[in-house]
Amino acid sequence: MLPEEKTGILGWGSYIPRWRIDLKEIADLWGFNPEQPEELAVLEKSVAGVDEDAVTMGWEAALNALKRAGINPGEIGAVWFGTESKPYAVKPSATIIAEALGITPKTMASDWEFACRAASEAIRVAIGAVASGLVKYALVIGSDTAQANPGDVLEFTASSAATALIIGPRDEAAAFFEASASFVTDTPDFWRRDHSRYPLHGEAFTGEPAYFKHIVGAVKLLFEKTGLKPEDFDYAVFHQPNGTFPIRVARMLGIPREKVLPGLVTPYIGNSYNSSALIGLSKILDEAKPGQRILLAPFGSGAGADAYSIVVTERVLERQSKALKVEDYLKRKHLISYAKYAKNRRLINRIV
Amino acid sequence: MKISIPPSWRNRVARYRLTATKCRDCGRTLYPPSEVCRVCGSRNVEEVELINEKAKLVTWTIIYSAMDGFEDRKPVILGVVETVESKARILAPLTDILPEELKAGLLMEPVLRRISEEGEVGLIHYGVAYRPLIKP
Numbered sequence: 001m002l003p004e005e006k007t008g009i010l011g012w013g014s015y016i017p018r019w020r021i022d023l024k025e026i027a028d029l030w031g032f033n034p035e036q037p038e039e040l041a042v043l044e045k046s047v048a049g050v051d052e053d054a055v056t057m058g059w060e061a062a063l064n065a066l067k068r069a070g071i072n073p074g075e076i077g078a079v080w081f082g083t084e085s086k087p088y089a090v091k092p093s094a095t096i097i098a099e100a101l102g103i104t105p106k107t108m109a110s111d112w113e114f115a116c117r118a119a120s121e122a123i124r125v126a127i128g129a130v131a132s133g134l135v136k137y138a139l140v141i142g143s144d145t146a147q148a149n150p151g152d153v154l155e156f157t158a159s160s161a162a163t164a165l166i167i168g169p170r171d172e173a174a175a176f177f178e179a180s181a182s183f184v185t186d187t188p189d190f191w192r193r194d195h196s197r198y199p200l201h202g203e204a205f206t207g208e209p210a211y212f213k214h215i216v217g218a219v220k221l222l223f224e225k226t227g228l229k230p231e232d233f234d235y236a237v238f239h240q241p242n243g244t245f246p247i248r249v250a251r252m253l254g255i256p257r258e259k260v261l262p263g264l265v266t267p268y269i270g271n272s273y274n275s276s277a278l279i280g281l282s283k284i285l286d287e288a289k290p291g292q293r294i295l296l297a298p299f300g301s302g303a304g305a306d307a308y309s310i311v312v313t314e315r316v317l318e319r320q321s322k323a324l325k326v327e328d329y330l331k332r333k334h335l336i337s338y339a340k341y342a343k344n345r346r347l348i349n350r351i352v
Numbered sequence: 353m354k355i356s357i358p359p360s361w362r363n364r365v366a367r368y369r370l371t372a373t374k375c376r377d378c379g380r381t382l383y384p385p386s387e388v389c390r391v392c393g394s395r396n397v398e399e400v401e402l403i404n405e406k407a408k409l410v411t412w413t414i415i416y417s418a419m420d421g422f423e424d425r426k427p428v429i430l431g432v433v434e435t436v437e438s439k440a441r442i443l444a445p446l447t448d449i450l451p452e453e454l455k456a457g458l459l460m461e462p463v464l465r466r467i468s469e470e471g472e473v474g475l476i477h478y479g480v481a482y483r484p485l486i487k488p
Contacts, residue, residue: 018448050424051447051465051481059464087466087476096478100368100464328487334450343424352423352471 003131004180008173009310010071010137011166011319013064014282015057016269016329019047021341023156029338030151040156041243045270047336048145048160050344054083055093057162058143059100061275064323065139065164066101068174073102076166077135078126079109082119082142082274084192084199086111097141108135115190116239116273117300118142119163124180124306126167137168142274149198150347157242159270163278174316175285175294178309179226183217190301206301211241214305215249215297222295222307230254233309234292237280239299240266255295262287268330281310283326288312354470360477367479370402370462372440381438402440402462406485407433409458410441414451421468427451433460433482448483459485 022044023037037043048057058081066073081094094109103109112118119142126138143162148154170176189210192199202210215238223229230236236255238246243266250260263280265272272279277298284294292312299305342348365371366385374381375389376396382389389397412431422428429446436459446454447465460482467479 049448049465051445051467053466053476055478056464056466099364100478102369324486332486346424350423352420 002179004127004177006131006170007127007167008170008176008313009165009285010168010172010174011065011067011069012164012174012282012285013061013066013068013323014161014163014275014279014326014329015060015064016046016161016326017048017052017057018332018334019049019336019341019344020044020269020333021047021338022335025338026155030155037156042157042267042270044268044333044335045157045159046161046272047341047344052145052160053087054085054143054145054162055087055096057145057160058083058093058141058164059097061143061162061164062097062101062139062141065166067323068319069137069166069168070322071137071166071168074106076103076137076139077107078129078138079103079107080112080119080122080126080138080140081110082112082114082122082140083144084113084115084118084273085145085147103139114304115300115302116276117298117304117306119274119278120298120300120306121182123165123167123308124182127177127180130167130169137166140165140167142278144273144275145345146271146273147198150342152198154199154201157266157271159272161269161272161275161279163275163282165278173313174319175288175310175312178311179222180306180308181218181221181225182304182306183214183221184304185214187214187303189303201301206241207245210301210303211239211245211299212249212252214303215239215299216252218305218307219253219295219297222309226309228309232293233259233295235263235284235288236260236295236297237263237277237284238297239277239305240264240280241271241276243267265326265330279326285312285316286320286325286327288316290314290316354474355468355477357475360475368464370442370480372400372402372438373397374400374438381435381440383440383442400438402435402438402442403480405435405437407435407442407460407462407482409446409454409456409460409482410434411456412446412454421470429454431482445481446483447481453484459488461485
């Protein structure tokens, strides 16, 4: 029996801020081709409010996951927070969320860094920690208020959202893990140096040698490990930096777009980095039926990808309506101007 | 605005989870919590958490001249809400709401937000704000 098979997802939850910006505003302001948003297949992106950050968004996602799991927060033995937009460079975000949710003090708590894939690595470690009996439950959160240099093409997609999963024993799970695999190399596709406000990237280099190579690598490892084939999966969720890459990588793996579309959230909110693939999983769990199998493949620059096979159980049905769904947050939106977006995201330098 | 670390730290749980005091004698729930019921003077009180309770907007004010540390939030909207079951009245910032959407009786829910911060290098103070209920 693989360690993964002893574990599963007890609760899941997401959060998307209310505010959105129409990408046409960004194209117009910086003089991009007006067709750029359509080419990226992203129309609007979510913008965190002036009083929001990765901690506050992660808190709400985790609260939704706790409502679904229905467990005592004090029994959570690990709070692992994946982000690349920590409010503090030094001082854990995980402890703030753990305290606010009543999980402290008998728990591990830390922040993880691997670009957009930090939370996914935390999921793999959480599986190991639960399977070994080191902890009963682990809370993993992926949350980002993604940064982008104003006027950089990245600004079209860098958005804000969070997703949380509570990982625990399979016999309490709404969906259990069958297997997982990771594929990691040293690839400089996207980075941010210490004290730099915004990340830089290798333009087209972020595609073939980074996103596609690593996701295909991880998913093929998963297929080899399990003997599963593309047709065995009902849904496929990949990291979603834009609306086109997930469809292309699915095609490379022989997975039809119909299995990708239900978990594709980026066209409506942009790329929420550590929540990017996970919010797709969250949306699918909001709607999934028992017995369905989900392929999940997050990616992070630098670079690495993971692949998971997840099977939905009967318990999913009673938990779907216990907290707000991704769709509820997608419907709650109010468009703001570029000026308000710039203020909210602190793109305007002021003396305060 | 600099807030002293010890009192801020001592009050963190009350701020994060809306810890309040329920009086076992007169039945009133009061926030912030206190060892003595501020209505009847009884010491026969228990701690309760209001973080999972919805509330109704009672009244509000819109502040255009905010104090230090709140400049980015202008206009600051402060409200008094009354929790639906325990009937506690809470003064809190209102968030995710536009001034024209304010309405007495509006159902709201508590969320964790950045309440204030000490410039770009100091502490960030988290606490509860109320936003319109997303889904009844």
